[in-house]
Amino acid sequence: MKFATAAAMLAAVLGSPVAAQNFTSAAEVRPILDMTRGSWVAIREYGGKDLVYFTHLLAWRCGLREIRYGFNGAAPNTPFKMEQCHDGAAQPNAISGDGVFVSQPGGSVKEVRVKLIYDDGTTDEARFTRDQILMR
Template structure:
């Protein structure tokens, strides 16, 4: 399980506080600890999950090519109602092949973003439902200048991305 990070506290409501921001999320199981660097193997206590391809996009083997091809869409930023809304919808849409998601804003230390459970008993396990929470952070208007992302796949490989405000700001 991911150890608690001091700047990221799970609140009684199931939301997560990230340096004054609110991550809209319902309670979900914690993801495994992430590696110390993008090329490092994941936590030695972790075991890779079975990578049998099922066509349901629930393994790293199935989702990694999609997330790699869409890396420039991992995050989006929207100025709305006096706030910056930082979206990770693209990542959450392929979360079933992930063990962890970490996010940093403006080069602050990376924080764990709890991943909603996959809906394995349905036709679309990666679907986002209202019970999964909203896929964005609320941050002060114009405060986000850069975003850093780290993905930990369920085969224990990792990938990272860095994004500047202008490159991900929606009109």
């Protein structure tokens, strides 16, 4: 039932059946990323480190040209390396690698700023405090 609701929301936003979309352009992924802004990044404390995950953004990367980030007040100027879109594949946004996070010293990440550059050149930014995105 959860999937049906999400699919209906996406169809309403995109104006066409979800199954017909490849989600490989800014026009297709921007509405999804707008609706899921609070899930763009997450922090996991593991092995004495802060692991800052970009998994959600990577799942919609085919409509993005670049993901940039900054920690603790720094401008989001550091590029996050993301794998290429799997054009021509049944699931072009599938994540095949393990490069989904950035490791930082434990407890050091108090804030994450993210800047998205879409494939059409438009941008979007968000700022998250540790408490907003800490996985518990």
